[in-house]
Amino acid sequence: MSVPSAVAGLLRRPARLGDEVYSAIFERIMTLDIAPGTRISVDAMARELGVSPTPVREALARLEAEGLVHKTHLVGYSASPQLSGKQFADLYQLRLLLEPFVARQCALLMDDAMIDELAGLCADMRALATGETLGSYAKFAQLDMVFHDQLAASAGNDLVIAALSRLHTHVHLFRLVATPKATNAAVDEHDAIVSAIRQRNPDAAEAAMRSHVVKSRVRFGRD
Secondary structure (H helix, E strand, O other): OOOOOOOOOOOOOOOOHHHHHHHHHHHHHHOOOOOOOOEEOHHHHHHHHOOOHHHHHHHHHHHHHOOOEEEEOOOEEEEOOOOOHHHHHHHHHHHHHHHHHHHHHHHHHOOHHHHHHHHHHHHHHHHHHOOOOHHHHHHHHHHHHHHHHHHHHOOOOHHHHHHHHHHOHHHHHHHHOOOOHHHHHHHHHHHHHHHHHHOOOHHHHHHHHHHHHHHHHHHOOOO
16 A cells, blocks of 8 residues: 655646645654644645645645644644643553554454555555655655554454544654654564464464554653
């Protein structure tokens, strides 16, 4: 599964222009080019990307649903604030409760085609982890979000899916450390989770996810 790439300056005008506009703004937010709390002008962003305001509004609505921007009446869109220390701690407490369970369920329930899809995501993330640009970092964060969201969606528990989807975990975390150091170790941890799921070993899948969450907390530097 690939993620549409943002290009410098004016954007091309392909059939899926909306996806490119979304990726361009996503990258700017994830790499802190648009700082947390900064107002995002639809018209200014449209001029910067060389597009009409419509795809910019559509992209911002999508980013709002993912927790990266918020809309204030009569003010417009702004980049969401960073996680506070308490929010960070609370987030990891909840991740440790839910995500190991998700991985266990996936080992029991996930079909082979979806396991192959996750393995493909891991390969794409490995390729991006070798890059040292902020653009590669932002694309890695986007794939990481897809990876974890797909695990949650495959766990067979609608309440868990809803809880994790509201956290917008990965987009917020990757903004805390806008550097490729957060990607390299994560690749091997993702591979270990997928390997355990492929082996239909729920204990190993749960342990691999728990290890990933614990190491992630250390990587993002709030201990």
